[in-house]
Amino acid sequence: MKESRGWFLFMIAGLLLFVLLGAHLIGMHLSSLFGISYEKTLSFSHVAERSANVAFTIFYLILLALALFHGSYGVRAILLELPWSQGRERIITWIVAGIGLLFFGYGVWAALAALGQKGVFV
Amino acid sequence: MGRFRENRAGFGGWFGGRLGLEKWAYFFQRITGLLIYLYLLLHIVVTGSRAFGPDAWERTMQAVSGPVFRFLEYLLIVVITFHAFNGIRLIVTEFFxxxxxxxHRPVYPYRTSLHHQRPLFYTLMVLAFVFLIITAWGFLANP
Amino acid sequence: MSRTRSLSDIDIQMDKVIREVTFRILRYNGTGEPPTERDYTVPVKRGMTVLDGLLYIKENLDGSVSFRYSCRMGVCGSCGMIINGKPALACQTQILDLDRDVITLRPMDNYPNIKDLVPDLTNLFEKHRRIKPYIIRPDRQELDHPTREYAQSPEELEAFLQFTYCIKCGLCLSACPTVATDPQFIGPQALGQLARYMIDNRDANFDERCDLVDDVHGVWRCHFAGACTEVCPKGVDPALGAQLVKHYILKHHWFGMKKKVTQLIPETVSGTRREGIPEPPPRTVESTT
Incomplete structure (x- = not known):
């Protein structure tokens, strides 16, 4: 794959993250600005409510994929520029992609499992 | 080839060198990017505990609560805000x-691309600062 | 508060020593042993550059100090070195402008060192060669044996002119943070020159040029730190070149951008002589040719 393909997606992901992660950040970490207490946002009943919501789950999965891709590509760029990266470009790419996929898999599983808990905890 | 013969700047070349704003922006973009990546991995693990039920969730939340973590959370927002707003500048310049x-025909004193994008840089940094002030207010309102 | 001074107020005695400055030069003997600093005291007169100071040292204090120079006026690009921690041309840096009692000089970073302040610039030239720094067109016969000019408007010339001012001094690679850790990175000098040939409308090799640096250690290892532009002594702005290269590659790969290549100017109409114009007077001297 040409390097420009990945970089194009990296930039698009960055642009989308500015909007989506901004919304996530304001909603989760700054909820106190809208009069919802921090403890309430993070209480399990609220978390379970969001997890059971299909729209929220889709939003989370998109955010997860974008953030992991953007982060992994960025970390790969830093690793590729290290002095000892010469001739190990493929291995670095695979390791970073592997870590990204591992966490993506766990995130997807957690989101779907929490979605399936609908009616059990709420 | 020995180190002194090779004479490569190494990691020291990533910052300093008595150079301008953009090089510092580059350096902090890397550092903040790495921090956010590490936080992201941690965040996935921590929030994944919701799949194991209320007890697991409350236990995890207990472990990462308190003023120290609340302060770290604010630092995280500072880091993300810088990365995001500086990132917008990089998307505008590098991507578009x-x-x-x-x-143009270079005439001394040279007016380079760095000078051209500085107003954008300053504007974004001011916006980031304003956002951080609002955030700090939100954090202080509900510590 | 501005103060106007008449010409008589200004000290125009160029031979007067204004201050004494210590040149702290990092001496490397070329054997791989750690370099050592040595101090030299240089009497500084108005208008003396760092290169003049080095020549003073070589003539009067220590003939073994090695540095490279040729034109003394910022054209040849030989005397790049790190002056007080910042890469610059020794011949374009006024000692009095630095306004320091101690001036530290060390060879440019990121190049193998040969001796003292003389770096080996082979890497720079190899990277430059890799981007094919010459006009490539299908009409080889016309290129080798030109019959006419290629049409190019002044605006089309100014679109790439600044990149042609590169003097290959190598300061940009010395300042570049990526080159500092990644020796394989193509580097700002080559990227600036690639932009020059991508924009030049006489060059017909745009598609291939898009692939030249689209690899792991190519243009994507540039993150617009701007260090190259900051140190460029000729206003070439390699950082602009690199960003333009990225932009063109993306446009080419994702949106099928093509370049409009110029052609030969139309055949000129040969001159005709109007009727009734008087002949010039006969020559008064014999032509020597």
Whole structure:
């Protein structure tokens, strides 16, 4: 794959993250600005409510994929520029992609499992 | 080839060198990017505990609560805000090729692409600062 | 508060020593042993550059100090070195402008060192060669044996002119943070020159040029730190070149951008002589040719 393909997606992901992660950040970490207490946002009943919501789950999965891709590509760029990266470009790419996929898999599983808990905890 | 013969700047070349704003922005973009990546991995693990039920969730939340973590959370927002707003500048310049000025006949004192994109840089940093002030207010309102 | 001074107020005695400055030069003997600093005291007169100071040292204090120079006026690009921690041309840096009692000089970073302040610039030239720094067109016969000019408007010339001012001094690679850790990175000098040939409308090799640096250690290892542009002594702005290259590659790969290549100017109409114009007077001297 040409390097420009990945970089194009990296930039698009960055642009989308500015909007989506901004919304996530304001909603989760700054909820106190809208009069919802921090403890309430993070209480399990609220978390379970969001997890059971299909729209929220889709939003989370998109955010997860974008953030992991953007982060992994960025970390790969830093690793590729290290002095000892010469001739190990493929291995670095695979390791970073592997870590990204591992966490993506766990995130997807957690989101779907929490979605399936609908009616059990709420 | 020995170290002194090779004479490579190494990691020291990533910062300093008595150079301008953009090089510091580059350096902090890397550092903040790495921090956010590590936080992201941690965040996935921590929030994944919701799949194991209320007890697991409350236990995990207990472990990462308190003023220290609340302060770290604010630092995280500072880090993300810088990365995001500086990132917008990089998308505008690197990706779209905007705000760089056009190639022109160089006449001393040279007005380069760095000068052309500085107003954008300053504007974004002011916006980031304003956002952080609002955030700090939100954190202080509900510590 | 501005103060205007008449010409008589200004000290125009160029031979007067204004201050004494210590040149702290990092001496490397070329054997791989750690370099050592040595101090030299240089009497500084108005208008003396760092290169003049080095020549003073070589003539009067220590003939073994090695540095490279040729034109003394910022054209040849030989005397790049790190002056007080910042890469610059020794011949374009006024000692009095630095306004320091101690001036530290060390060879440019990121190049193998040969001796003292003389770096080996082979890497720079190899990277430059890799981007094919010459006009490539299908009409080889016309290129080798030109019959006419290629049409190019002044605006089309100014679109790439600044990149042609590169003097290959190598300061940009010395300042570049990526080159500092990644020796394989193509580097700002080559990227600036690639932009020059991508924009030049006489060059017909745009598609291939898009692939030249689209690899792991190519243009994507540039993150617009701007260090190259900051140190460029000729206003070439390699950072602009690199960003333009990225932009063109993306446009080419994702949106099928093509370049409009110029052609030969139309055949000129040969001159005709109007009727009734008087002949010039006969020559008064014999032509020597």
């Amino acid at each position: 090729g905007w705000a760089l000025g056009r190639p």
